Amino acid sequence: MTPIVRIDRLRVTFGSGADTVEAVKDVSFEIAPGETVCVVGESGSGKSVTSLSLMRLVEFDGGQIVDGRLTLNCETGPLDIATADSSAMRDLRGDEIGMIFQEPMTSLNPVFTIERQLTDGLRVHRRMSGPAARDRALELLKEVRIPEPEQRLQQYPHELSGGMRQRIVIAIAMACRPRLLIADEPTTALDVTIQAEILALINRLKRETGMAVMFITHDMAVVAQIADRVVVMYRGEVVEEGPVDQIFSDPHAAYTKSLLAAVPRLGEMRGKPAPEPLRLVGDIVDPKPLLPKADPEPLLQVSNLTTYFPVKGGPLRRHVANVHAVEDVSFTLNKGETLSLVGESGCGKSSCGRSILRLVEPTSGTVILGHQNVVDANPRDLRRLRRQMQMIFQDPFASLNPYMRLAAQVAEPLKNFGSASGTDLIDKVASLFDRVELPRDYMRRFPHQLSGGQRQRIAIARALALSPKLIIADEAVSALDVSVQAQVLNLMMELQSDLGLSFLFISHDMAVVERVSHHVAVMYQGRIVEIGPRAAVFGDPRHPYTKALMRAVPIADPSRRTFEDDLDFKPIPSPIHPLTFAAQPSQYEEITPEHKVLHIS
Amino acid sequence: MAYILNRLLSVLLTLFLISVITFAVTNILPGDVAMMIMGTQSNPEALAGLRETLGLNDPLVVQYGRWIGGLLTGDWGQSLVFKEAIGPLIAQKVVASSLIVVMSMAVALIAAIPLGVWAAVHRDRWQDSTSSTAALVGVSLPDFFWGIMLILLFARALGWLPSSGFVHPGDDFLGAIRHAFLPSLALGLGLMAHLTRMTRATMIGIMGQEFIRVARAKGLSEREVVWSYGLRNAVGPVLTVAGLQIGYLFGSIIVIESLFNFTGMGWLTYQALLNRDIPLIQSTVFVIAAVVMLTNFLVDLLYVVIDPRIRLS
Known part of the structure; x- marks a missing residue:
């Protein structure tokens, strides 16, 4: 079967000159009609950049497709998205390819009605307006199972819940019956029950319309539930590709193995x-x-x-x-x-x-x-x-002071409670760094010089400074990539068994x-x-x-x-x-x- | 509706506080109305008599009540300098000043919004730095500097526009606009620079939002994405700041009206202060405060139209 889209040696960079960052180095894969391909990887793997490149939306964020072909098989014949002119791209966006995004709370324009936002695509691509467009909008709302669709048309986004908004965003993407739906982490910001609803909805729409789905996620459990095929990305490259069963039962690449072990x-x-x-x-x-x-x-x-x-x-x-x-x-x-x-x-x-x-x-x-x-x-x-009793919060970047060296931040509670000073203080801080398995030379660094997982280790070190009996960890690993999450969880369990926390x-x-x-x-x-x-x-x-x-x-x-x-x-x-x-x-x-x-x- | 009532209530409360402060401050100032009328060298007995007639010996609360009662019933008293009834005097000057305030605001908004959007869309490129530099120059230099430059250029060198005087729009509309043009421009330039920066910052924030990406993903043209999806969201904050600037404008007209010999509220306030015309000071200060409050109230009403989130909550 001819694929809907074939990505061939895609390379995308950001910035210019000495500051050039290669976000996608060498990515090739294809998506067949009616297929769900999950592109999975941790933050910085280039999965979102790949999907934005397919819509050529990457250039609005300062990215540049420097190499490779993105062949879309339209009804009129193949088209290379990488080199298409901007008017051809506008015709394609929202018509051949629909896209949904991560944040349903901000994906809709707060000052326009649901009707206006639903019918934009119909107006641009199908020259529909007035009652015809409204009828189609109603149909779409019914398709995504929004209760009381007639009333919704005149409502504004803030009147709807997160799950409802994500349904609307999906309806917008489905408006012109795209042959490919790109979903970029569409359920990451949602509660698990709502996530289940949205995944079921995407599955049903795919089956009913025969469209292909490119699903970008970091969540291996979601992948297991919905994928036909999986593309695993790491640092801008595809490290493994295969049918979902094989990826889970018999992963070849070392990275895939470690990713799965951490879940x-x-x-x-x-x-x-x-x-x-x-x-x-x-x-x-x-x-x-x-x-x-x-x-x-x-x-x-x-x-x-x-x-x-x-x-x-x-x-x-x-x-x-x-x-x-x-x-x-x-x-x-x-x-x-x-x-x-x-x-x-x-x-x-x-x-x-x-x-x-x-x-x-x-x-x-x-x-x-x-x-x-x-x-x-x-x-x-x-x-x-x-x-x-000490607390660890979800966002380690927000809970650390960006202007203070890490050693000073870990030392702060010790100083506040007067439990150490002078060389004793330095020794204690150093041993806390050892305890959370961070190198001692990190003591002189600032928070922005660390990765998310390392920052959370600092937050843990700071919580441990006063030898508390109780640690309240509020979503302490939720913002971390799964491999890092696993390490931090293991660290917490190790501390528990060693210190009786x-x-x-x-x-x-x-x-x-x-x-x-x-x-x-x-x-x-x-x-x-x-x-x-x-x-x-x-x-x-x-x-x-x-x-x-x-x-x-x-x-x-x-x-x-x-x-x-x-x-x-x-x-x-x-x-x-x-x-x-x-x-x-x-x-x-x-x-x-x-x-x-x-x-x- | 609850929102509007809420705002109206706070406007009335603020006006009351302003009236109290205005009244209190003018009473603390050395010298009183009787002395202003009769002069410092006057006979103490005659002075005491006049004080009694004017009711200056009554408790302050009674005096305040009389003043407010007069304001509400249209009896604003007599100006000591102009020997005229204050009410009609202020009414005429308010028209004059409103003309330059409205015109300068219009000039500022018409230029600032497109410039700010343009700078935001071309963020960090030459268009942006050009606009930022121009705005910085605009904000840094005081209004009267622009006033002098404009007089030199348009009145002296080119002779296109009059450099001073006021014509009532009821008498000669075009003439009124011509006379108000240079003072409006002088006031508007600084404001424009400020609003350009504000529009730029707001638009940059909005253009980074996910719904802009969604709009592009629908296949909308970049023009629609920027000028409809983006700008509709930026208008509210920009107008709010513009509304707050009305207060700043009424502050600035004192200098600008004097420079252009434009007989509006600013000029009147200046005369009142210069001559210690206490009844006139009280009324002009109160009227300026009331106008600023009302325009901000109007902006809040406009916000209701612009932003559905406020309309419905």
Whole structure:
């Protein structure tokens, strides 16, 4: 079969002269009609640049196609995109090739109606306008299963949820029935249930229209679920290409092997008693499981923790309602163990972590660390308590000061609490660098001179400086590439076993949570809906939300494809309630003494 | 609707505060109206009599109430210098100043928006540096410098336009425009430079957004992408800044109107200050503040039209 598009020795550079960066060095592959090709790689692999080159959008970002051919087989014959003139490219964009992007929140123009944005392509490529264009727009909205399509046409993007917006963006890309759809990380910014919906939608559209899909992603689990063929990229080059089954079962390239080794797979911990580090390529010894102590000793006891944020309204900014961010949450975290709070965005998991540290003030409840209540501690006691609990945030670049040398940043907590000075301080900082496996000569560097994973190591070193008992890790590995994520996770587990640390691990990623946790609490609408030992929650989920969440998680195994045709998860109800609203206390049903499920009213 | 009511409420509150401050400040100034009328060498008894007649011995709150009551009912009192009723006097001058403020704002916006967009689209190339340099020169030099240059060029050397005086647009519309043109241009140049920078910065931010990429991926022409998709989003912030600049313009007209001998609000305020004409000072300051507040309120209303996110929240 003639391919729709053939990429042949593509080379793309940015900048000029001595500053020239080669983003894509030598990339060749083709896409056949009706086929889904996943281009996978970590940040900087050139996968997005390749896809933008196919639309020649790369030149708007300062890129330049310096070599190679991009042959598109149009109905009128083959066309080389690399050398086509700009008017030919305009005719092609949105007509032959449609494209969707990562950020649904910013992919739509905030000041135009949905109708206008849906019909732009029809107007330009099909000369359609008025009622004809509107009818087609309605059809498109129905095709992407948007409820109440008639009303949506006159709405503006901010009136729609993220998942809904991504459906609209897909409808825009589908408007002129493209023969190739390029999807650049279309689900990365979405919650896992919404991701499942969008993947199912793309799959169905592909089947119904026979178009080819080029899907760019860093997520091997998504690849396993949707790809026919996989192109693995690394530093601007294709390192391996093949059918999805072969890539997963019998990868040839060393890079593919290490990439796959680093991916935590949901379900692979079944039958294992405790968390264990990922076995990375090159590791010789088998990873040791982190068995909990025989007689667990509680470190952190959270009881009935509730946090409301006031909603201000009216001309006088009066307190008119509350956001119920954390609602009657109770759990116990033992010494040397990891408890994960898992849930989707807005479920209250981060607010819960911050309330424990009192970075936000809880409304009620108790947080006992050791023997002292954090919630009613006076400022001096709170300062002492905070010494024992440290936090690591999602974005290490944002949480480090760009103007301070790394050694000074790691030393800061030691100085603040007066626990070291002079040469003693320098020694301590150096040993912290050793501890997180960073070379000592990095001590004089600045944050921008490090990679994302290295920066997160600095954040961990800083958290460790005061020898805390508890570390709250809020999406600490979410922004990292998978190979780096695996290294950082392994480092955290190693630190736990060496130092007896307790982690409160806040994450949206079910597979990572399964890997690292002793106990798991699933959060939904501010409450813990299910809590228990990891094996119980993952092996025998009882609450409907836990089950839905598990069903939505893509599994990094092409032989276990779980996608149904169309999925439709219920949107999360608003957590905003009037001041008079009296929330019911959380009541649990005990499956076993440890495994509890929220009573469903 | 709630948004508009909200803004209206804050405008009224601000006007009230301004009236209080204006009144308080003019009362703290040394000397009072009676002394201004009768002179410093006057008979103390006659002075005391006049103070009693004018109500200057009443508590300040009562005096303030009387002033505000007068403002609201149209009785603005008499100017001491001009020996005229203040109300009609200000009304006439407001027309004159509005003419140059509106014209300078129009000049500034008409030039600044295309220039700013042009610079943003050609970011970091010669077009951008040319526009940035020009803007920097524009912002750095004071208005009166431009005023003098314009007079030298257009009035002295070329003789195309009059260099001074004011003609009421009701009497001779074209003449009014001709007389207001040079002062407007002098005021507008600095403003234009400022707004060009603002448009450029806003557009650069917007052109980096994902929805611009989506618009290109639809196959829209670059012209539509920039001037429709991009600019529609930039107009709001640019107009907001332009609205805030109205206050700056009313500040600048004091210098520019004096330079061009253009008898508007700026000129009137200057005369009032020079002659310690306290009733006139109070009224002119209050009117200028009110005009600035109202234009900003109008810009906020415009924002409602431009940005659906505000319309619906």
